[in-house]
Amino acid sequence: MKKALENYAFIDSQNLNLGIRDQGWELDFRRFKVFLKEKHGVAKAYLFLGYLPENEKLYNAMKSCGYELVFKPVVRSKKNGVKGNIDAELVLQAMIDYQNYAKAVIVTGDGDFYCLVKYLNEQGKLLNLLVPNRYKYSTLLRQGMLPGLPTIFINDSRHLLEYKKQHP
DSSP: OOOOOEEEEEEEHHHHHHHHHTTTOOBOHHHHHHHHHHHHOEEEEEEEEEEOGGGHHHHHHHHHTTEEEEEEEOEEETTTEEEOOOHHHHHHHHHHTGGGEEEEEEEOOOGGGHHHHHHHHHTTOEEEEEESOTTSOOGGGSTTTSTTOOEEEGGGGHHHHBOOOOOO
C-alpha cells in the first residue's frame, strides 16, 4: 500500500522573523512548529536561513524543535552588513520535493516568491500562504494579484504563537 503524501512547509526565516518583530512581538518557534503540524498538517518544515558560525546555538535549538535547516552562506560587507538571501534555495527545495508532498505551506510576505506561490496554487499544490504581517507584505501576494489565494496572517494567531519569557 502506498503511503499518503504529507504537507511540507517552506519558511523564509528572515521575512518571518522581521515581519513578526516589526509588530513588536517575538515568535515562539517551538509553538510555531506545533501550529504548522496541528493547523496545517505539516510533517516537514524547512527553515531557510543565512549561515553564521556564531549562531550555532540558535541552529541547534531550531533543529531540536523539528525544523529541517537549509543554509546559504552569507556575504559580509561594510556597506550592507550581512546578506544571506535564501530565495533561490527555497524555490529550488519546493520544486525538488514537489512529488514528495501533498500540499505546500509557504511562509513569507516577500513578493520574490510570487512565481512559486502562483505556480503551486495553479497546480493545486498550495495549501496556504502564511504571511507574517497583515499590514506589511508584498503587493504581488495580495488577493488582487492572485485571486483565490489561500492566505493566512500569522499576526492573527499572536495569542498562540507569541514567545513568553519563562520566569524561574
